[in-house]
Amino acid sequence: xxxxxxxIIQNKRIRYDFEIKRNITIxxxxxxxxxxxxVDMVREYYENxxxxxxxxxxNKSCVVLEGRNWKMQLASIKNSIVFIDEVSGFVSSKDFAxxxxxxxxYYVIVTRESLSTLPYSVNEIYGIRNSGKYGSLKQTYxxxxxLYGKGNFLNEVRPDTVLTEDANSxxxxxxxxxxxxxxxxxxxxxxxxxxxxxxxxxxxKILVIADGAAFGAEMEKVIKLMEIxxxxxxxxxxxxxxxxxxxxxxxxxxxxxxxDAPYDYAESSKYLSWExxxxxxxxxxxxxxxxxxxxxxxxxxxxxIEIADxxxxxxxxxxxxxxxxxxxDGDILTDGRVSHxxx
Amino acid sequence: MLNICYGDMPDAIFxxxxxxxxxxxxxxxxxxxxxxxxLDIDKSEVLDSGVIDSPVLGKIPATNLSGGVKTLILIKxxxxxxxxxxxxxxxxxxxxxxxAEQQDIxxxxxxxxxxxxxVFSIRILNTNQIVHSMKELIPIAGHFV
Numbered sequence: 001x002x003x004x005x006x007x008i009i010q011n012k013r014i015r016y017d018f019e020i021k022r023n024i025t026i027x028x029x030x031x032x033x034x035x036x037x038x039v040d041m042v043r044e045y046y047e048n049x050x051x052x053x054x055x056x057x058x059n060k061s062c063v064v065l066e067g068r069n070w071k072m073q074l075a076s077i078k079n080s081i082v083f084i085d086e087v088s089g090f091v092s093s094k095d096f097a098x099x100x101x102x103x104x105x106y107y108v109i110v111t112r113e114s115l116s117t118l119p120y121s122v123n124e125i126y127g128i129r130n131s132g133k134y135g136s137l138k139q140t141y142x143x144x145x146x147l148y149g150k151g152n153f154l155n156e157v158r159p160d161t162v163l164t165e166d167a168n169s170x171x172x173x174x175x176x177x178x179x180x181x182x183x184x185x186x187x188x189x190x191x192x193x194x195x196x197x198x199x200x201x202x203x204x205k206i207l208v209i210a211d212g213a214a215f216g217a218e219m220e221k222v223i224k225l226m227e228i229x230x231x232x233x234x235x236x237x238x239x240x241x242x243x244x245x246x247x248x249x250x251x252x253x254x255x256x257x258x259x260d261a262p263y264d265y266a267e268s269s270k271y272l273s274w275e276x277x278x279x280x281x282x283x284x285x286x287x288x289x290x291x292x293x294x295x296x297x298x299x300x301x302x303x304x305i306e307i308a309d310x311x312x313x314x315x316x317x318x319x320x321x322x323x324x325x326x327x328x329d330g331d332i333l334t335d336g337r338v339s340h341x342x343x
Numbered sequence: 344m345l346n347i348c349y350g351d352m353p354d355a356i357f358x359x360x361x362x363x364x365x366x367x368x369x370x371x372x373x374x375x376x377x378x379x380x381x382l383d384i385d386k387s388e389v390l391d392s393g394v395i396d397s398p399v400l401g402k403i404p405a406t407n408l409s410g411g412v413k414t415l416i417l418i419k420x421x422x423x424x425x426x427x428x429x430x431x432x433x434x435x436x437x438x439x440x441x442x443a444e445q446q447d448i449x450x451x452x453x454x455x456x457x458x459x460x461x462v463f464s465i466r467i468l469n470t471n472q473i474v475h476s477m478k479e480l481i482p483i484a485g486h487f488v
Contacts, residue, residue: 014399028454030432031411032385036360037400086410086430087358092351092453112429112454114488140399199482221485224455228478 001060001079001104001268008057009041010139016041016128018144020081020106023268024120026216027144028112029127034142035110038128039064039085060106074099086110092117104269114221116192119214119273122148122236148219157233157318160184160204165191165211170240172298174209174320177308182323195221198232205231207318212236213275235318238262239275241282241293244302247311252285345443348425348451348468349487355425355451356417362426363413364406369393371420372405380438384412411435415442422448429453454488455481 004021016038027035043064045054056062061080065073066088074082082105090096091109097117100107109115126144162178164171167187178185188194191210195218198206208222215236226232237243244250245259258265258281266277279295286293290301301307312320348355356362369392371377378389385408387397397403408416411431418426419442428439428450436458442448449468458465458477465480466473469487474480 013401028432030434031430032409032434033432034399036410087360089357112432114454195485199485221455221481221488224457224477224481225485228481 001106002264002266004263005058005060005081005106007062007081009038009045009054009062011041011054013138014041014140014142016142018126020108020124021263022121022124022266022274023106023272024118024124024216025106025108026115026120026125027108027110027128028125029147033128033130035128036085038142039083039110042083071095071099074103077103077105079104081106081108083107084109084111086112091115101272102269104267106268114217114219116217118217119275120216121238121274122212122215122219125216125219148223155317157207157235158205158321159207159233159318161186161201161206162320163188163194163197163206163208165194165209165215166240168296169294169298169302170209170211173240173302173308173311176298176303177312177320181320183320191215191218194218195225198222198225198229202229202231205233207233207235209235209237209240211239211273211275213238213242213278214273233318235315237315239278241275241278241295243314244293244311245278245282245285247314249307249310250282250285250291255285344447344464344466345440346447346449346466346468347428347484348449349484350453350469352425352427352451355427357427359414359417359426359430360406360410363417366421367405367413367416368420371416374419376419376441377416380415380435381408381412383438384415384434385409415439418442418448418450422446425449425451427451427453428456431456433457452484452488455484 004019006019008017014034014037041054042062044052045056046063058081062083063077063080064083066085070090084091084107091111092113092115094117123146125147127147128142129145131141131143161184162174164174164187167189171187175185188197194208194210222234226234245255262274262277266274271277282293292299372389372392381387381389381395385397387395389395393404395403395405395408400407414426414428414430415435415438429452433456436456440458440463462475464473464475467483470483472483474483
């Protein structure tokens with residue numbers, strides 16, 4: 001399934017109006033904001049149609065997944081928007097993550113739990129807020145709002161240490177840049193290790209760079225840690241591959257459309273998260289060119305100064321400065337690989 | 344004292360809404376503190392044990408209260424049981440602390456509930472440590488959720 005979908009569901013007393021555009025959307029937040037009421041209305045409309053007294057406008061079928069037989073039920077749901085309420089304990093299971101990957105549906109999951117088995121985006125975690133009365137004065141209008149908006153750094157960020165989520169090309173790129181500039185760069189070797197690293201290290205400003213497209217499960221605890229620590233800065237592009245694609249170093253007439261509306265191209269049954277979509281896209285678009293991209297070993301061309309600078313310029317207000325005023329050429333390697341200590 | 348077990352806890356009652364529906368008693372709803380919690384969180388007024396006036400949903404039964412309030416009422420009235428308090432949003436946190444001032448309770452949390460900027464006493468059962476602020480709680484509890 002691709003595309004973005006507006007869902008309007010209402011009865012005489014309450015109206016919800018929101019849009020979803022990725023395969024996994026999470027709803028959480030305070031109690032009594034209407035999360036369960038939303039799922040109840042979807043269920044009642046699915047079971048009774050217009051006879052329920054509920055109006056539902058959406059270009060896709062909306063269904064509720066619940067109960068002990070969820071796996072059997074899921075096997076029969078195709079090309080739909082699936083709602084799951086927080087009382088469904090199966091959402092945090094590996095079994096559910098495995099079954100979800102076999103489907104082409106979009107999922108709207110009500111939960112405060114961090115679903116570490118699912119790679120969901122930090123941009124698709126929402127709360128519900130009351131936006132006042134709509135139409136007749138009796139009807140309350142609810143909308144979704146992003147809990148973790150795109151971070152706009154008001155002041156320039158000058159980190160002492162860069163902590164990357166992965167140990168692949170993204171890390172190799174930042175390691176090389178940081179080494180030249182005499183900054184420290186460390187790989188957490190997995191997003192689930194980032195919180196642990198941060199709690200053990202508390203020296204200087206740490207810039208965490210992770211794939212926003214799949215960092216949703218880690219977001220709550222890292223944000224909570226940032227509320228009590230001023231030395232942590234979080235930078236979450238969709239992925240490192242997205243950062244390169246966005247920088248303009250790869251010239252392709254189709255790219256702007258792919259980057260502006262990935263939801264129209266990233267088939268949910270094929271790409272569990274957009275991070276995987278952008279990886280496949282960059283590999284495809286650079287195949288047979290000097291910019292040939294590999295996820296595991298960074299093509300050295302990406303750390304050449306002209307290209308690296310364009311990628312870094314994309315990271316608004318983040319300054320990987322030259323520590324100790326050393327502007328030497330550093331260690332750009334020419335053997336087709338980036339060599340460094342920690343990989 | 345408030346005791347919290349973070350992360351998966353098989354013995355905890357996970358689906359608090361179903362449990363509430365089948366065990367709640369009328370006097371749990373008309374209790375003064377329950378009325379306060381319902382007013383504060385659900386913005387609803389208890390008319391009697393069977394009818395609650397919600398500004399959004401109209402006249403509703405107790406079973407239609409929010410999942411957060413129902414869980415709070417369970418924690419208060421069955422303190423010897425452990426409930427999944429991740430059915431409660433952050434707007435329930437102050438009430439959990441209040442209930443814990445009145446009696447020892449143990450809850451299960453699968454997320455980092457925000458207990459506010461004040462001082463409190465919470466025992467994290469996973470490590471058997473007592474913490475007194477979010478600054479102390481987050482670096483410990485974050486490892487288990």
